[in-house]
Amino acid sequence: MITLAGLTKRYGGTTAVDALDLTISPGRVTGFLGPNGAGKSTTMRMILGLDRPTAGQALVDGRPYADWPVPLAKVGALLDAKALHPRRSARNHLVAMARSNGVPVSRVDEVLRIVGVDEVGGKHAGQFSLGMGQRLGIAGALLGDPEILMFDEPVNGLDPDGVRWVRQLMRSLSAEGRTVFVSSHLMSEMQLTADQLVVIGRGKLIADAPIAEVIAGSSQTTVHVRVPDAAARAALRERLTSEAEQVESTADQLIVSGVPVERVGDLAYELGVRVHELSTKQASLEEAYMELTADSVQYGVAAEVA
Numbered sequence: 620m621i622t623l624a625g626l627t628k629r630y631g632g633t634t635a636v637d638a639l640d641l642t643i644s645p646g647r648v649t650g651f652l653g654p655n656g657a658g659k660s661t662t663m664r665m666i667l668g669l670d671r672p673t674a675g676q677a678l679v680d681g682r683p684y685a686d687w688p689v690p691l692a693k694v695g696a697l698l699d700a701k702a703l704h705p706r707r708s709a710r711n712h713l714v715a716m717a718r719s720n721g722v723p724v725s726r727v728d729e730v731l732r733i734v735g736v737d738e739v740g741g742k743h744a745g746q747f748s749l750g751m752g753q754r755l756g757i758a759g760a761l762l763g764d765p766e767i768l769m770f771d772e773p774v775n776g777l778d779p780d781g782v783r784w785v786r787q788l789m790r791s792l793s794a795e796g797r798t799v800f801v802s803s804h805l806m807s808e809m810q811l812t813a814d815q816l817v818v819i820g821r822g823k824l825i826a827d828a829p830i831a832e833v834i835a836g837s838s839q840t841t842v843h844v845r846v847p848d849a850a851a852r853a854a855l856r857e858r859l860t861s862e863a864e865q866v867e868s869t870a871d872q873l874i875v876s877g878v879p880v881e882r883v884g885d886l887a888y889e890l891g892v893r894v895h896e897l898s899t900k901q902a903s904l905e906e907a908y909m910e911l912t913a914d915s916v917q918y919g920v921a922a923e924v925a
């Protein structure tokens with residue numbers, strides 16, 4: 620478990636991370652989302668003790684990361700896949716990492732096999748493609764067989780097969796009861812991978828909720844109710860207006876946002892309105908995310924190109 624309490628980081632006049640209070644629990648994949656510059660990498664760096672908080676603290680199972688006797692066996696992380704010695708072979712890179720971190724060297728071939736780079740383990744890291752570098756970075760994260768894993772943009776540069784592999788790896792690590800904390804800008808991928816979402820903007824917490832809740836809370840999640848009779852449709856519309864965020868009327872149906880489908884069904888029943896169809900159209904995670912972060916985007920682009 621990772622616990623952040625009032626975690627704050629300032630760089631001169633910039634507040635990169637602003638009083639974050641958060642618990643990242645085991646047994647699930649927690650997606651860490653936010654616009655560019657929101658403070659995701661800085662938060663991860665502070666959890667690993669690579670950056671010192673200006674205020675507050677980040678604890679790993681109740682202690683600072685560096686206070687664990689074998690930190691690599693507590694938290695494995697992929698923060699920057701390019702941080703490799705270019706002339707060292709993949710295997711030697713991991714052997715050096717194992718030796719300096721108190722991890723048995725026998726684990727190296729095991730993790731190379733897990734990430735699928737065992738056949739090219741002798742190749743220099745500098746000759747690796749972006750995707751192979753990512754896999755090697757993931758191998759490093761798995762080296763200490765840690766209970767907690769943190770990945771900053773792990774699918775960067777991976778081909779579709781690799782993206783799927785990372786998704787399955789994270790799902791299986793969390794199914795084993797580990798804590799998996801992963802940042803990504805790929806919403807479609809996060810929708811398939813994460814159970815819980817933490818969204819930050821300008822260093823502040825915007826949302827911490829199960830993914831289904833984040834999507835259900837979007838105004839783009841709508842209930843569609845098809846009522847053939849015009850008078851009945853108008854009556855239902857009037858009744859819904861007081862509860863809904865928005866009710867739109869089309870040829871033979873109402874499109875309702877901000878009211879759960881069960882409630883729409885109950886109201887139709889109460890009014891004796893005959894319904895031919897009652898369904899929910901879920902927002903995509905991307906739509907929900909855009910809504911949540913609309914006010915926090917620092918590096919936006921003009922909507923139209925002249």
Ligand SMILES: Nc1ncnc2c1ncn2[C@@H]1O[C@H](COP(=O)(O)OP(=O)(O)OP(=O)(O)O)[C@@H](O)[C@H]1O
Nearest residue numbers: 630633634635653654655656657658659660661662
């Ligand atoms: N070493 C540093 N010195 C000064 N400012 C920094 C430093 N590291 C990060 N920042 C600033 O802190 C803020 C948060 O940056 P951070 O890299 O944590 O965001 P991020 O959410 O990981 O962004 P991205 O999605 O682009 O990777 C940004 O405004 C960034 O410019």
